[in-house]
Amino acid sequence: DVVVNFSSSVTAYCAEDTLKTLLSKADFALVSAKTRGNFAVILYQERGDGKSLILGKEQWSDYIMTSMSEDRIKMAFQGVKDDLNKDTLNHKEIYLRLVDPSGEVFTAGYFMPMLMTLGLTNDVDKHLFNLAFDYAKTFETETSLALNVSTDFIVDRGNINWLDERLKALEKTCSTKLIFEVSDRIAQHSLDDLILFAQMVKSHGHNLGLDNFSAASDKLLYLEKLTPLYIKADQAFLLDMIGENQSNSLSIITKSLGTTLIATAVESKEQ
Secondary structure: OOOOOOOEEEOOOOOOOOHHHHHHHHHHHHHHHHHOOOOOEEEOOOOOOOOOOOOOHHHHHHHHHHHHHOOOEEEEEEEEEOOOOOOOEEEEEEEEEEEOOOOOEEEHHHHHHHHHHHOOHHHHHHHHHHHHHHHHOOOOOOOEEEEEOOHHHHOOHHHHHHHHHHHHHHHOOOOOOEEEEEEHHHHHHOHHHHHHHHHHHHHOOOEEEEEOOOOOOOOOOHHHHHOOOEEEEEHHHHHHHOOOOOOOHHHHHHHHHOOEEEEEOOOOOOO
């Protein structure tokens, strides 16, 4: 038997669009659909400000590499709190932002799918790490810094060796604790690689965090091999899995490991 999976994209045609522009829009949407998983459909939508990046794949590659060399891929920060009513941060998460020559800012979600298709995630991850490590040296607080790491980076042993050496050097000049945050999907497909990665970062006194957590209650034993510092999951998923029953398997295993549960997409007091 042959299993065939499909992703598709849709884009509107405007009279002023050239064929190249139209195909670039459709290609960008298709790449975005593939990162969502099988059978995803993405409708290409302009940003609404007339400043969308409409580039072909080769142009995207040149654009990203030039942006790094010109220091136009920047860091943005978001604090994670234990209590909304207190100023104390649990940790500070670092995000990527791309700034075009005119000063327009694009979030990572806009260009990351194209990076994955072009095989540039390793280069951008290393760029982010270098920025973050320089920042950590001047970060005079006990708050930890969380960095997002792509699947492509973790499954490449050469990257692990590179990061190992960078962390050894960082130990001599910095006491800031780092959290390397990865998508839970990596654990489902490349657990051995992730365990090796987790062991390496922990050997330097840093930690692992899991994002986009969505594992079934009967498939949680891999958490014991990873012992993440925290797990981030959509509030709707946590409500469904935990609800009023605090003795469920997720609560039991996270408490035994000392792992914190963090709810994302919380938009109301009720949630």
